[in-house]
Amino acid sequence: MSGAQAWGFTDDRGTELGAARVPRRVIAYVRAGAALCDLGVTPVAVYGSGHDGESLDPAKEGGLRAAGVTYLGPGRALDEGRLRELRPDVIVDVTYDGKSPYALDEAVADRIGIPLVALSVGNELTLSAILDRFGALAVSLGAVSQGAVSQEAVSQEAVSRGDAAAAGSSTGLRAAEELLREAAAAGGFAVLALSGAGPGQVHLARPHAWPELARLAELGVRLVDPGPGPGANWLTADWGRAAELRPDLVLFDSRAHATAPDGALSGVRSTPWNPETPPSPAAYARFFRDLAAALAP
Template sequence: MSGTKAWGFTDDRGAEPGAARVPRRVVAYVRAGAAMCDLGVTPVAVYGSGHDGDVLDPAKEGGLSAAAVTYLGPGRGIDEARLRELRPDVLVDVTYDGKSPYALDEAVAERLGVPLVALSVGNELTLPAILDRFGALAVSLGAAPDGGPAAEGSSAALRAAEDELREVAARTGLGVLALSGAGPDQVHLARPLAWPELARLAELGVRLVDPGPGPGANWLTGDWDRAAELRPDLVLFDSRAHATAPDAALPGVRRTPWNPETPPSPAAYARFFRTVAEALAG
């Protein structure tokens, strides 16, 4: 960061955006924005992905609705005039490949003359590392340097949730399958190690069911019979609005919601791990 810049941050693409003052007006992809909100930086607006519609998906909103954060619709079709009217100081997105922002065309930021930060949520980082990166960005944008009492409470809640999950997983030994329904005839079965939060579940002792060989780095796509053949004790089902719930497809199988775009914050993952622990405990 040069001496003429009051703010700078190296993102997970290796880009080094900077500004003459610390950005205060943050516009973010909804997942990143919900994390920032948890971490003490409330965005002025958020935008969605190609999966999202004109209304904010309840599974993704976190604390955004309670904070009255404006939703701008999908990022790829964003109204640039409306975005410009919001006078953003910085855009915050995520990246899965370490090269490109996921939900917004980088040219939009270039046309607005606004720095864009993209943080990794892919499996090249562990979940704790992802949480640390989002925490560091929040601090750079004005959150309390030590996290403050709220952040300390969230971190303590996450540790407690992990401890609870570790104990329940060891006691029950149930097999857990994560999936995303794609209609009555198709389902995407998650490969556990491709998802940082699922890999973290495995580290905590949860017995995750692998869907087996076949195409797809993150998902193996098949029919619901394939899911049933894996004989899971518990299903983590994609709770986002575009996904199909496994209500009739897997009768008698215990299930609990999973948002594959959980906000990368200790508070959000504490809630998720508690939910999984409760589901395992029955």
């Protein structure tokens, strides 16, 4: 593209996207939209995945509801007429396979002539790389560089208090990571991440398959691997299998479609985990800070 206001961005499928001007009206998958909202780009609307219903999942909303962002329902059932009425300049989704957008059929974007950006959230990238990519997209859409924010001095005390400005910067994330590193070293707890699928079934997370869980391991959190069996990201089993792994702390999927830990895990500490945490420093600083508190002796 040419001209002072031209916009260009290459997404994580290798698709080169461009427009005659910087997109201002952004519609996004809820996870991507919540991240962009944290990073200084407020979408005009967001849509959900096949797991989502007609109301915005509180576990996924981040700052979207407070910012007055419209929720359109599941992406695969999106009303194209409503989408056209919103006059988007760009659509932002995520991809797990590096090929296809996760929550919206790309043909929808093609039919209305809107560029679709898909950023990877799969385990081929580290958490740091994922955050960098969302930061780069936000900057291309007019947000202030997070690098500029990260030059501010941010104390661990401010992060532990939940100071929003501190947690919103890269420095705030690093301080939250240090809090978590200290808590993990002090407690030594065995941590099991899971997603409840009803009274007779649970999905047990394979730590290496999730960028944020891999980062927890790097910070010293002792994550429990569910062992051999089918499934790349999850091992599906009954709740008795989860209890047999003898976790000291359970990270339970807090999304609306998941169920709470079963009675087989009664007496085991638990703390929420959103497997679709918005890829922003602020969101992960909050998660790491909350986990550090849960790991306290």
